[in-house]
Amino acid sequence: MRNFCEASDIRLERQQAPPTLKESNVTTFQHQKMASMGPSPGMGPVMVLSKWLSALIRFVPLEGHLVVVAVIVVVVVIVWLTSFFMSFFSPQKRYTKPHQCTHVHKKTDAKTQRQTGREAQLSNIQAAMAVANIIRTTLGPQSMLKMLLDPMGGIVMTNDGNCILREVDVSHPTAKSMIELSRAQEEEVGDGTTSVIVLSAQVLSQAEPFLMNKYHPTVIVQGYTKALAYALEVAEKIAVSIDVSKDQEWVSKLVMSSIGTKFSSRWNEKLVDMAIQAVLTVTETSASGMRRVDIKRYAKVEKIPGGELDDSKVLKGIMFQKEMTHSKMRRRIENPRILLLDSPLEYKKGESQTTMEITDDQDWNTMLKLEEEYVERMCQEIIALKPDVVITEKGVSDLAQHYLQKANITAFRRLRKTDNNRVAKATGATIVSRTEEISESDIGTKCGLFEMRKLGDDWFCFLEECEDPKACTIILRGGSKDVLNEVERNLQDAMQVVRNVVYDPKLLPGGGATEMALAVALRKQGQSLQGTQQGPFMAVGDALEVIPRTLAQNCGVSVIRTITELRAKHAAAAAVAAESDPSSTNSKPCHIGVNGITGDLIDMNELGIWEPFSVKVQTIKTAIENACMIL
Numbered sequence: 114m115r116n117f118c119e120a121s122d123i124r125l126e127r128q129q130a131p132p133t134l135k136e137s138n139v140t141t142f143q144h145q146k147m148a149s150m151g152p153s154p155g156m157g158p159v160m161v162l163s164k165w166l167s168a169l170i171r172f173v174p175l176e177g178h179l180v181v182v183a184v185i186v187v188v189v190v191i192v193w194l195t196s197f198f199m200s201f202f203s204p205q206k207r208y209t210k211p212h213q214c215t216h217v218h219k220k221t222d223a224k225t226q227r228q229t230g231r232e233a234q235l236s237n238i239q240a241a242m243a244v245a246n247i248i249r250t251t252l253g254p255q256s257m258l259k260m261l262l263d264p265m266g267g268i269v270m271t272n273d274g275n276c277i278l279r280e281v282d283v284s285h286p287t288a289k290s291m292i293e294l295s296r297a298q299e300e301e302v303g304d305g306t307t308s309v310i311v312l313s314a315q316v317l318s319q320a321e322p323f324l325m326n327k328y329h330p331t332v333i334v335q336g337y338t339k340a341l342a343y344a345l346e347v348a349e350k351i352a353v354s355i356d357v358s359k360d361q362e363w364v365s366k367l368v369m370s371s372i373g374t375k376f377s378s379r380w381n382e383k384l385v386d387m388a389i390q391a392v393l394t395v396t397e398t399s400a401s402g403m404r405r406v407d408i409k410r411y412a413k414v415e416k417i418p419g420g421e422l423d424d425s426k427v428l429k430g431i432m433f434q435k436e437m438t439h440s441k442m443r444r445r446i447e448n449p450r451i452l453l454l455d456s457p458l459e460y461k462k463g464e465s466q467t468t469m470e471i472t473d474d475q476d477w478n479t480m481l482k483l484e485e486e487y488v489e490r491m492c493q494e495i496i497a498l499k500p501d502v503v504i505t506e507k508g509v510s511d512l513a514q515h516y517l518q519k520a521n522i523t524a525f526r527r528l529r530k531t532d533n534n535r536v537a538k539a540t541g542a543t544i545v546s547r548t549e550e551i552s553e554s555d556i557g558t559k560c561g562l563f564e565m566r567k568l569g570d571d572w573f574c575f576l577e578e579c580e581d582p583k584a585c586t587i588i589l590r591g592g593s594k595d596v597l598n599e600v601e602r603n604l605q606d607a608m609q610v611v612r613n614v615v616y617d618p619k620l621l622p623g624g625g626a627t628e629m630a631l632a633v634a635l636r637k638q639g640q641s642l643q644g645t646q647q648g649p650f651m652a653v654g655d656a657l658e659v660i661p662r663t664l665a666q667n668c669g670v671s672v673i674r675t676i677t678e679l680r681a682k683h684a685a686a687a688a689v690a691a692e693s694d695p696s697s698t699n700s701k702p703c704h705i706g707v708n709g710i711t712g713d714l715i716d717m718n719e720l721g722i723w724e725p726f727s728v729k730v731q732t733i734k735t736a737i738e739n740a741c742m743i744l
């Protein structure tokens with residue numbers, strides 16, 4: 114403590130002490146040096162000029178002041194005029210404002226072209242529209258399939274937005290971002306990948322007139338964001354809530370409208386039933402009431418070319434393509450006891466390199482015996498629990514096969530981890546890693562029938578008639594591989610739709626009814642807005658009309674007449690609702706939309722076209738947010 118006080122005293126003294134002669138000399142010298150060096154870099158040109166002026170005035174007699182000022186003014190004017198004329202002949206002529214410096218690298222003929230400002234913004238909009246135009250015709254029930262050839266010569270035949278765009282090779286950054294958008298939609302909700310692209314491009318193109326009128330992009334983005342928030346509010350009001358376990362009819366309507374736009378609509382009823390059955394099988398409800406649906410992991414689609422689509426079915430269990438390890442093992446077992454392993458039934462192999470030195474000829478025999486004993490011990494541990502079927506993710510040696518077959522056990526080797534997980538879920542077995550740790554509770558007993566069946570040229574293992582399985586296999590049969598691929602995509606869409614409604618049991622009318630209702634509400638709300646954001650706010654409403662418009666276009670009816678009529682019907686319904694209840698804009702929602710097959714206007718309640726709330730909301734959100742990002 115004392116030391117500290119002393120030290121601080123000393124510091125104080127030092128600060129207060131007058132500078133020594135040496136120190137003061139140094140400082141004076143530094144000042145002089147700075148003055149002789151001229152203006153410091155931080156000084157403004159005005160300050161420098163005024164300094165020079167005051168220095169000049171000190172030496173020049175009073176009448177000379179005016180002459181000096183006149184000379185300076187002339188010099189400044191000459192410099193300014195020169196720089197002005199030079200800028201005219203400069204090759205880098207720019208007209209952009211600093212805020213519009215959006216740099217875009219666009220590839221043309223293997224050269225990278227730099228675009229900035231408004232040019233870049235307009236080219237972004239054009240690229241987005243170009244992407245949307247590729248898939249515009251694949252929206253709705255009258256959509257057309259596209260046949261795409263990949264560089265390897267393979268064919269993809271589909272009308273799934275995401276699948277088409279995945280195959281398209283583009284180099285424009287905005288086009289790439291649009292393709293990402295549809296992928297994001299596919300991963301998030303599984304449907305609406307065409308709508309999201311068409312809508313996003315339309316929202317972007319609505320910004321074009323504002324940009325031409327020199328609106329700042331942030332003003333447009335603010336207007337769009339406000340419109341999005343209001344549209345979500347209105348969508349919430351229009352939505353209809355259902356109970357998935359009771360209102361099965363609603364769920365099938367929902368899946369039908371999702372599959373109805375696809376190639377497999379001919380087998381509508383079959384696919385709808387399959388999608389609902391598969392999703393309800395893999396739905397798990399926790400004790401707290403939380404629902405979990407993992408389609409990707411627990412509902413596997415197996416495509417087997419041959420047969421008819423009518424032969425397709427959802428198994429109450431699992432099927433995988435595997436032959437038994439030994440041909441004499443049993444091929445059909447009722448109520449089998451199933452053991453799952455993820456360890457090998459072989460002698461232990463070295464990790465990477467193993468060196469063994471044998472000096473005595475007896476040692477070799479001892480070594481082989483030890484290995485045999487090891488495998489036998491593992492098999493005895495398994496046999497002790499009397500399983501009927503043993504499935505492992507690793508290998509099964511010949512010796513192990515021998516022991517298992519003698520014990521009347523059917524064994525499978527090298528099953529994929531994902532398949533093994535599904536078998537575990539369906540049969541109630543636990544995957545065991547070490548044979549010495551197997552217990553009775555690890556054996557799966559929920560399977561009703563194990564059978565090996567031959568489909569086409571291959572043998573398949575069926576574990577069927579499971580009791581309350583939480584995983585399933587969907588077998589798809591069909592004429593060709595391309596057809597099967599498309600049916601699988603359609604079925605995946607349908608299953609995702611069911612999953613969405615299980616998570617969020619709310620529906621919105623399809624056929625452009627929701628979009629038109631939102632458009633009318635946005636235009637009405639926009640009239641009460643003040644300032645520059647009003648235009649972009651109402652433009653979102655206009656953009657939303659692209660969905661019913663495209664549906665009408667794809668039907669081949671008069672687009673203008675249909676849309677005008679639809680708009681008028683929605684506006685009238687909104688006006689009636691506002692009169693009866695002025696506090697809410699859409700208390701009695703109008704469900705009139707475009708019949709995607711005939712092109713007539715019809716109430717979606719009658720037609721039964723509904724979409725999950727989450728898909729629709731996600732589509733609108735993603736589309737507007739993406740447009741804001743690109744602007």
Ligand SMILES: Nc1ncnc2c1ncn2[C@@H]1O[C@H](COP(=O)(O)OP(=O)(O)OP(=O)(O)O)[C@@H](O)[C@H]1O
Pocket residue numbers: 251252253254256272273274275303304305306307308309370371373374606622623624625660664707708709710722724
């Ligand atoms: N029978 C129908 N009449 C009118 N509109 C329909 C009908 N069936 C579906 N729709 C509408 O068609 C749109 C969906 O079309 P589609 O399924 O082709 O595209 P998507 O779902 O956006 O994309 P994708 O299914 O390729 O991921 C929705 O707006 C839906 O309301």
Ligand SMILES: [Mg+2]
Pocket residue numbers: 304305306371374606
């Ligand atoms: Mg769809």
